[in-house]
Amino acid sequence: MPSLKPLALLLALAGPALAEGLAEPLTAMEGDAGRGRAIIADRSRGLCLLCHSGPFPEERFQGNLAPSLAGVGARMSASELRLRLVDSRRVNPESIMPAYHRAEGLHRVAPALRGRMLLQAQEIEDVLAFLLTLREESP
Amino acid sequence: MRHVLALLLALQCLTAALAQERRSGFDDMARETQAMQREDAANPAMLWVDEGAAIWSRPAGAQGLSCANCHGAAEASMAGIAARYPAWDEGRFTAIDLAGRIAQCREQRQHAPALARESEGLLALAAFIGLQSRAMPLAPPADGRLQATRAWGEALYRQRRGQLDLSCAQCHDDNAGRRLAGSTIPQAHPTAYPLYRLEWQGLGSLQRRLRGCMSGVRAEPFAYGAAEMIAIEAWLAQRAAGMAVETPGVRP
Numbered sequence: 001m002p003s004l005k006p007l008a009l010l011l012a013l014a015g016p017a018l019a020e021g022l023a024e025p026l027t028a029m030e031g032d033a034g035r036g037r038a039i040i041a042d043r044s045r046g047l048c049l050l051c052h053s054g055p056f057p058e059e060r061f062q063g064n065l066a067p068s069l070a071g072v073g074a075r076m077s078a079s080e081l082r083l084r085l086v087d088s089r090r091v092n093p094e095s096i097m098p099a100y101h102r103a104e105g106l107h108r109v110a111p112a113l114r115g116r117m118l119l120q121a122q123e124i125e126d127v128l129a130f131l132l133t134l135r136e137e138s139p
Numbered sequence: 140m141r142h143v144l145a146l147l148l149a150l151q152c153l154t155a156a157l158a159q160e161r162r163s164g165f166d167d168m169a170r171e172t173q174a175m176q177r178e179d180a181a182n183p184a185m186l187w188v189d190e191g192a193a194i195w196s197r198p199a200g201a202q203g204l205s206c207a208n209c210h211g212a213a214e215a216s217m218a219g220i221a222a223r224y225p226a227w228d229e230g231r232f233t234a235i236d237l238a239g240r241i242a243q244c245r246e247q248r249q250h251a252p253a254l255a256r257e258s259e260g261l262l263a264l265a266a267f268i269g270l271q272s273r274a275m276p277l278a279p280p281a282d283g284r285l286q287a288t289r290a291w292g293e294a295l296y297r298q299r300r301g302q303l304d305l306s307c308a309q310c311h312d313d314n315a316g317r318r319l320a321g322s323t324i325p326q327a328h329p330t331a332y333p334l335y336r337l338e339w340q341g342l343g344s345l346q347r348r349l350r351g352c353m354s355g356v357r358a359e360p361f362a363y364g365a366a367e368m369i370a371i372e373a374w375l376a377q378r379a380a381g382m383a384v385e386t387p388g389v390r391p
Contacts (some may be wrong), residue, residue: 043320047303050320061321065314096314098303108300108358118302 021079022086026101028122031129039119039127040069046119046127051097054129055134064098071137081131100124146335161382164325164390167316172337184266184335184387187259187342191267193327194260200251201375206264209248217271222278222384224291227285236369238265238344262342266333269386276383277330279376292374295367301358307371310352321391329372330378331388338391347373 025031039046041056048054053062054069072081084091087099100118119127165173175181196207210216221237228235228243235243238256243266246253254261279285296307310319311327318324332345339347346368353360361367 061318063320064318096305096309098305106300106302106304107298107303110354110357110359113302113357116302 007131021077021081021083023079025125026082026086027125029122030031031122031125031127033130034072035103035123036128036130038114039123039132042043045123047098053138055136055138068138069131069134073089073134074136078128079131081128082124085119085127098128161379162315162326163330163382163385164350165331165385165388167323167325168190168389168391172260172389172391176214176331176385181308182317182335182389184333184342184389185332187266187335188270190259191263191265194214194264195267199245200249202250204249206244206249211273213268216245217268219275219278221265221269221272221386222275222279224250225285225288225369225376226280227282231367234285234369234373236364236372237268238346239364239369241265241268257344258348259342262333262344265344267386268340269333269384272384274383275387276381277376277379279373279380281370285373286375289377290372290376291367292370292372295371298372301353303356306353328377328382330379330382331385331390333386334388334390336390342387345375 002105016031023070040048040054040060043049048069049056049062051063051065052069053064056062076084084097086101088095089099098118101121101124103115103117142205168176175183179185192213194206195213198205198208224237224240225234226240227233227375228240230243238261239278241261242254242256245251254264279289284309299309307327310324315324315326329345332348333342335342336348346363349371350360350363351369351389361371
């Protein structure tokens with residue numbers, strides 16, 4: 001019996017969600033990279049550039065709390081990226097990146113936003129479509 | 140060779156220690172903003188200090204008492220006071236912050252019309268009293284009865300909140316010095332309040348700042364004067380113990 005313990009641990013660590021991410025698109029409609037880019041750059045919708053930098057030459061103030069988004073489409077698969085966006089805590093429980101498509105398990109959310117997700121399913125797919133176009137690391 | 144290694148190691152330890160040193164938000168400001176705080180003549184917060192000095196000696200209430208009638212010259216009686224708040228309120232058996240104490244004196248001892256949180260009058264008095272502690276080290280009282288309040292404040296500081304699900308500690312402990320878009324994240328020391336914020340174009344309290352951070356993560360902010368606010372203030376004061384009071388400060 002004790003020999004099963006490490007196996008169970010291994011399975012828990014490398015569960016299917018972590019290994020492959022979320023393979024199923026959240027919507028039937030394909031993501032639109034143009035709309036995705038706009039969401040990322042929008043400081044009240046995507047908020048991504050608060051923490052990340054990336055190839056957005058027109059955006060002057062970009063954060064440095066997180067890795068650059070440049071080249072992320074080459075580093076990660078669509079499934080991995082989708083899981084990251086939906087709920088980064090499922091990859092790294094300590095992550096400071098907000099879960100963009102989860103409304104449960106939050107505390108003291110502003111009343112007007114309770115039960116609302118940061119991004120809707122189609123917006124996640126749009127952002128994802130744009131991230132997949134980012135194939136070059138920053139120089 | 141061994142000496143070089145030892146030296147490198149020592150240097151590494153030193154830089155690590157320096158990196159963890161406590162810094163006021165002042166240290167991360169642009170030079171022009173620092174100059175505004177450094178020179179009283181350029182510091183807009185001094186207008187509130189002047190108003191506070193006037194209120195200090197102005198009679199109010201049914202008996203026509205002023206603060207000065209009871210406390211005398213603030214330069215003597217209020218020296219070091221702001222550096223010790225939040226403190227223990229013997230009357231209500233709970234922690235109280237400086238703004239709360241001023242408002243309490245005003246109503247219960249001066250019998251004058253109440254001063255609301257964040258009103259110009261209360262901010263002015265808090266800035267004037269705070270100035271009497273300028274350059275003194277923050278000295279939270281050793282009073283053991285404040286321990287539970289501080290522990291609660293620390294727990295609130297470490298709790299994730301809001302739609303962005305972030306705690307104060309994740310920004311101000313784990314990521315201080317990094318850039319959140321255009322702003323350098325400060326270590327969140329409460330040394331300069333109330334202060335003039337260019338963004339507010341006015342004077343504001345520490346609690347106004349905290350409400351800003353809470354709204355920033357899309358959380359419901361605690362109300363002005365709430366026990367939670369005072370607990371967070373008590374924790375921040377403990378965390379910054381020994382740092383110099385800057386009141387009245389300036390921030391971007």
